[in-house]
Amino acid sequence: MTPEISQSDPLSERLRRALTVPDATLDRLVNGVSESCKRRRRQRVLSIAAAALGLVAATAWLLTQGNGSESASVARSAKAPALEAPSIDPDDPVVWDIRASLDEGGSAYDEEPGIGWLLEESDGVVFGEVKRLQDGLIRFEVRFSQPTWLAQQGLRSLPRDGAYPEVSCSRALSWKPGERVWLFLKRHPETKQLEVVRDGSGKIEAPLYDLFEDADIRDVVRRRRLSDERLASLIDRHGAEAILYVESMMSWLPEWREPWGTPVLQAAIQNQLSRFAAAGSEDIPYPAVALRKLQPERWLALPTAAREEIRRRFEAIEEPWSRLAWLEGLHRFRDARGDAPYAPDVTALVARAEADFVAGGGKTGYRERLRESLRLSLAHDRERAVARLWELTHEIEESSFWGPIQFLEPLLQADRERAEAELVRMMGRDRPRRRPLRLDLLAACEGTAGIECFQEWLTDEDFDFGSMTYLGQLERALVRDPDADVRFERFRDFFRRLLGAPQPSLSRFVALVEIQLAQGEDLAPAVDQLRRWLLRADGEDLETLARLVRRVQERLGVQPLLWRDPTRTEVIAAAKDLLTRLMR
């Protein structure tokens, strides 16, 4: 090893004399910094006390949801202390420069992740205004005094004047100066850089910054619902578009059920259609959505002139998908024209879909439009529609798996017995290969063969139905659909037995717990297995465990984990707390 350079040669001696800092000086420096910290902290407390009140409240409600019980203190004590230094001056905007990525494809945004997903994934949420776009750089101004929601204390320690060149947003989202947006932020675990969640999809389209206010989002997070009155006011103000946004926002909640049938909301929807009929232009958006949500008796309650005007507007529509969307609502209504005034329109729609299907080579979009047109046709020309759906099921079977099973879906209503037998055959055939399948259709089977097939799939230890895809299917079939309660009743005992049995993976167990809770069932049969998984709280699958802990905490009415990815320490602390409760 090369010897160290001597510090006794003349130059080194000179450097040592000049540069060495005596211990006393160093102590003075340390004390000076420490004193400055304390001074600044005191100043900060005094100067921003009033402004901070709102922020503290915003943070506090996040930390004190539920009954503020023991687990809250466990979770809080597990948190690292908040960084004290940065002050939050409500009049001092924070400016962030975020560089837009070169990826302009925007494919990542085809599927809107939904606020729930974002909230759970984000370290924090802030409200900002796009100030400037230049050379791919998006400058945001964030004012903490504006409706800003701090999802965790850590956000308070954000650098206030830094630029983040490594943060990416997609330009495909068409940022515009003056636009006010929610930014969902996540701190990268390694680089500590702040990132907009999912490469910029922190900007969700209109729902979050045009439609919903802070209080709405808090209600969704805290109570998992918006009141009917609030929904009605959203529809009044924003039109039927609000229905789409609400559904988009709520779709992540397994226990959320469509509220549109309540009198107050039906009145709001009916009012939208009245306004649409009365308007001289197309300035009432999304009438087709309103039509689909309107109950037939409410349609009849509309003035005759309004109904005629709506029909006239429908007849002017050329585009086939739009016609389909309108007809999905209209064909349910009867009026002076008779019981099925829209039957000819449905027939024409099917003819057009058939022609396009052939011309388009049977591609997915044409296939979907044909299926949905035939689904409408079942109400008017059942025999012919059923025959055609079976034809399509057998035609497509050899070349595509998803094709035939898609056409089986409407057949499960129209030709149940035969369709169930076919579904069981398809699902049984594909079990050894674990191919993509439709658990939701299987769960909807009423016959013994279908029910047994469903149970076989769920007890197959090599099949992980805890993935989000299959969990979504199960929730749709057993929790959300209008017939979900009846279906679940068929499987109630089965689910209780399954919950009490060891599961090969945590994700499977969590999926069972989620369905059980969403159906309002108790967790008694799951307690032993719950203990087993909580005792393994130091395992690898922290994210899934956190989901389990959070759901059980909510059920027990105790402090849920924070609205962000909890740390390992927090999950373990919360799991221990739950274990203690379960042992009592």
Add this chain to the structure above:
Amino acid sequence: MPPSSPLECLQRGDLRGLEAIVRQHGPALLRFLERQAPRGVDSEDLVQDTFLVLLKNARQVQSPERLAAYLRGVARRLALEAARKSQRRRRLLEKLDPPTDAAPPDEPDDELMAALALLDPPLETVIDIYYSRDLTYEQGAALLGISRATFQSRLRRGLAELRRRLGGVRSSQENPS
């Protein structure tokens, strides 16, 4: 789990991390600021301000290895601001009270300080770190997040450059043959 670095402690909000950082980097930073800051400005105050900036923006520092460079950058900026303020103040004072020809107070080894200030920043940093706290190569390299060999190499180059600027003062071991 590996022990947290002082920077990571600070980023989590633990002020003990800051104290450790002041002890590690403070001496070199003080000497650096003594060279950079204008006369009449208290270098210790600037050191304190530098660490307060770090406290505020700790999360901007991506890794402990970048801490020394970050602190130097902040210190340099603060020194520049102090120089501007000092210049404004001096101009104001000159209007009120014209300057005299009196010699400035003696500075310790001005020549050496001036030569150090002209070094490339990486070489200057290594010399500051090495001599301000009597560190070993390993300790200095760890503080800067570089290898021992790099630390040693920079030190040699820095000393050689200093020697050249100071007119041939040689170290007995700095130039291995």
